[in-house]
Amino acid sequence: MSAKTLRRLREGALGYLLVLPALGAFGLFVFYPLVKTAYLGFFLAPPTPNLPSHYVGFHQYGQVLGSSEFVSDLGRTAFFVLLTVPTGIVVGLLLANLAHTKVPGIRAFRTIYSSTVATSTAVASVAFLTLLNPQIGVLSYLFGKAGGNGVLANPHWALPAVAMVTVWQNIGFTFILMSAALQSLPQEVLEAAKVDGASGSVRFRQIVLPLLSPILFFAAVIGVIGGFQSFGQIDLLTQGGPNHASLVLIYDIYQQAFQFNNPGYAAVLSIALFGILLVLTFVQFFFFQRRVSYASD
Amino acid sequence: MGDDDREPLSAVGISALTDGPAFTRRDLLRSAAAVGVGAGVGLLLPGVAEAKSKFPIGAATRSKSKPVSITMWHSMTEANLQTLQKLTDQFHRSQKNVRVNLVGQNSYTDTLTAYTTALSAGTSKLPDVLQWETSLIQLLIDSQSVVPVGSAVAADHYSLGDYVPSMLNYFRVNGTLWAMPFNISSQVLYYDQNVLVKAGLDPTKPPTTLNGLRTAAKKIVSSGAAKYGMSLKGAPATFELFMSLGNKTVVNHSNGRKGRATAVTFDDALGRSIFSWWSGMLNDKLAQETAPTGTGVYDNLLAIGSGIAPMTLDTSAALGTILVVLTQKQYANVKLGVGPIPSPGSKPAKSGGVFIGGAGLYIVKKSAAHQDAAWQFIKFLTSPDQQATWAVGTGYVPVRKASLSNPTLSKAWNSVPGYRVPYQQLLSSPVNPACAGYVSGAANQIDTAIQNALAALANGTPAKQALNEAASAANSAIRSYNQRV
Amino acid sequence: MPATEASARRTRHLRLVVRYAVLIGAAAIVLFPIYITIVDALLTPQQITHRPPTLFPTDPQWNTFVTAFRQGSLGIYLRNSAIVTFAVVALEVTTSVLAAYAFVFLKFPARKILFFACLATLMVPGEATLIPNYQTINGLGLLNTFPSLILPFVASGIGIFLFRQAFLGFPPELRDAAQLDGCGHLKFLFRIVAPINRSVIAAFALFAFLSAWNQYLWPLVVTQTDSVRTVQIGLRQLSGANFSQFNVVFAGTILAALPIAILLLLFQRQLVAGLTAGAVKG
Incomplete structure (x- = not known):
């Protein structure tokens, strides 16, 4: 064996050694459980885990995915995404544009606009839970909804209210994202447009927006994926209620698995969620790939 | 906040309670019945x-x-x-x-x-x-x-x-x-005696039936004593208690006690009449709906304090907490009364009772x-x-x-x-199956189905439709559970 | 001439006033929920339930924070969150740096496929693996322990991706020179590659810190006692508290957000870099 082969062998061994911790963890906590989830869907789970489960093949997949409950879950989830993603992006962009200026004290405003990054989903939800309480909440008082059952207990308003809390909590993140994007824009182009006499709004629509499209695409993807995975705010604010009004897919998974002791059912829903996110990511990617213009081109 | 803050206020709450002899009448009635039941227990x-x-x-x-x-x-x-x-x-x-x-x-x-x-x-x-x-x-x-x-x-x-x-x-x-x-x-009727007096009602005789509750609520609202007659918290147990008070089961096979329940029975005539009573109370603005979960669970009790709705049904386990809260200065004009949970219809059913x-x-x-x-x-x-x-x-x-x-x-x-x-x-x-309360492995989902139906009533869904939806959701949950067990 | 100059100046002033007005208005909207939460934390329960609401604490009850810390076990929750978060960040950064180094500087069979596998993990939402992971942790007898909160997060697809991108920009000549000097791979990694890329590592560490600190669903499922509950789950416990203690809930909310708020003020630049790393690169 030559010294070169030996060195290559040693290099290979070191390579495997270095990727082993990460890949081992992925294997145990991402790939194996993903396969196991799909497998669990083939079984009717007993109400408590010490009892035997029954193999039913694809029957449970067909039953769950064909049920009207699943379709309603999907509808509500899509509605939630629709309520949060565009609003979030618009608000973030407006704030970023507002703060993209050089006036004294602007740093303080930037800090304020990014401040909600310090809140977690739980912090924001618990704060709003009490602010929206019909009897003691300041927000419900100001909006004239004092007394009665409040927005979170109203089937029409529960999901929009949860969406509002989500948008608020994400303001900091979207603001930071959009500000960074604005700052990375080539200043010469904007200056040139200014010299050409393009007015503020025209400049924004015709020059800034197209240049920002990659970042908007990114924010949309992150937002949609995050929307499908929004759990904490639902759990803390409405628990999927009232009358299923805020029962999104992820919350149904949690309820089936951990409250109704039906992990087989939940496994089928989980695989559906995985499939949807996979497809969404690809579709969005290819759809936007053609339409977005890259600043570096 | 130290204990010192609470103590004098605590006394106020208790005196507010002791003033009302609201319990005595029903007490007597109930104890009389209890003697009869108690005698038969050994045999059962x-x-x-x-x-x-x-x-x-x-x-x-x-x-x-x-x-x-x-x-x-x-x-x-x-x-x-x-x-x-x-x-x-x-x-x-x-x-x-x-x-x-x-x-x-x-x-x-x-x-x-x-x-x-x-x-x-x-x-x-x-x-x-x-x-x-x-x-x-x-x-x-x-x-x-x-x-x-x-x-x-x-x-x-x-x-x-x-x-x-x-x-x-x-x-x-x-x-x-x-x-x-x-x-x-057990669930009881909580009410503010002062508001009942203002509405021209006898605070020592709180309503004992759902019809009576409606009449009282009407008087409270029409006299302007409060905005609503009562708060209705959409808790499934309240509905299930109305069923047992009317001596009717919630699920089949004697409420699941003589064999595994395979379907619900709450969508019967009594169930329908309870649902239409509930929806009528809300639609006619005699009652406000409050949330059965989350921070909303106390809204019905807070509404007694704030005078928005002077009556509500809730668990007796809340009484201690209510006493503590009522001692707060802003609730000084509330005189709490506690009465038995009212029965459906116009008079208590013969062998009805609570679980x-x-x-x-x-x-x-x-x-x-x-x-x-x-x-x-x-x-x-x-x-x-x-x-x-x-x-x-x-x-x-x-x-x-x-x-x-x-x-x-x-x-x-x-x-x-x-x-x-x-x-x-x-x-x-x-001691009978209806008053025992129901048992089913799918109880969580059955309760959720009922809770959802009550929430739907608050949203204007017709009583019959809401009840049918609850029954069909509960039935499919029971089927799924029985399949898996 | 002077007249138009004056009017131009006036317009400029007016613009500035309008801009500030809008800036302040937007800030007020963003801050309002936070402000009310702080105010309510400082009020007595009686003041909170009072209508119309009190918007300024005339007699702030600072010891509500002490109550929240002690009675609401918030101190324990915060400690638990700190333990879990630091462990997760340290492990994620380490495994990601090691793997990224191997993918860039070492040649071994199936390297491309293995890297793709790491990237593919980004496509798998944690929810899809929730039930089996719960069973695995339970099978290992680790439920309701710190390892149960840490183990599933010891590796990060984003971390590996970011570090690989950063390491790829490293001049190959430098690597060759180092090798000639007899510098081994690990020495090279820790002495040269890691220090040079410390800003990327710091940005990712902050990003990892935020995500680990804010974890909700997994800790909810695997913790059962206060001794290991993180602050997010602790807040959930707190929010179920008695309604005569709403002020304690508000105070707990503030305390739970405080560590991240401080972090944000101290490391604003790195945090921004961390949050936008993926976006700007993509």
């Missing part, structure tokens, strides 16, 4: 199923490694936990064979999660004594992980004669007594010595004096009739007579 105790399995009585005393150390999982917090700890300390002083380690699980839901999780890891992770929410009884039976308390009762020749019959009745399925009632509550809320104590299938030790502790916790201490410390209803002659309890109840109301209505409840 089936010993057959319980004698079949041999419970290892005395195994803890005979054990070579004493003391036998057992674990109890509970969901008690704050004052309730302190009282439980006090009783456990008493138990340790009273004997040397058994030591109990209390493990708190924060809520019944957490207990459910922790217990099912521990089940998959084998019996070693399970507790020996389990405090388990009433409605989940069938799930626990199906898990095949508990020993019926009845088998210990039979082997120990233990007399159940002093236990409140309706409470034992709840824990009997197919003739087997599965648990001992421990922390028991319990709260939790029971179960013996988990572990070694003989542990089972026996668990039984010793359960016996202790449900003895008359301990139940008196428990009731005074927590606001729960004692499960023993003899507890009432305990001086501490009678003193406490004399100063706050409201505490007698849930006890009396449970004592007078007949």
